[in-house]
Amino acid sequence: MARQLLIEIGEDPDRSGLRDTPERFARWWREFSNYQAGQVETHFPLRTDGQIVMVSDVNVWSLCEHHLLPFSCTLTIAYKPGKHVLGLSKFARIAHRHAHRLQVQERLVRDIAEEISKVTGTNDVAVIGRGEHLCMSMRGIRTSALMTCSVFDGIFRDYGPPREELIKIAFPRG
Structure with a gap:
């Protein structure tokens, strides 16, 4: 999904600064949405x-x-x-x-x-x-x-x- 987004906005997902961006993007979404509040x-x-x-x-x-x-x-x-x-x-x-x-x-x-x-x-x-x-x-x-x-x-x-x-x-x- 993030790779496609980069392509859609005119970026090259294979350039050095963006190569790992799709994985970082997915990791952030998982981290944010899987937040565990602990005991409340x-x-x-x-x-x-x-x-x-x-x-x-x-x-x-x-x-x-x-x-x-x-x-x-x-x-x-x-x-x-x-x-x-x-x-x-x-x-x-x-x-x-x-x-x-x-x-x-x-x-x-x-x-x-x-x-x-x-x-x-x-x-x-x-x-x-x-x-x-x-x-x-x-x-x-x-x-x-x-x-x-x-x-x-x-x-x-x-x-x-x-x-x-x-x-x-x-x-x-x-």
């Missing part, structure tokens, strides 16, 4: 007295399923724990698990929210994603921009203190 269900017993746990600035890369070009996304994830808290690294593992596939940003944040809800046992989950898409900044309009999308479930669904706290952390005013 690690919990720690802890009484939180109604606290909200937020993890912000989780950076992931994904691939636009419409153009096969990368997009980067910075995530803020929040939830209200019950009788235990989720291990900190598990948020990034879950985010990467869903990012390492052909994706659209709207589905990415929804998939992350659903898995956080499943592993924590709470519906009080919110995920905000801010992404820059190379399919927009490198082709078409060729303008960089950030797309923001969000999922607000449980206590975050309605406007009120939990949602306001999350918004202040996700979008600090400089």
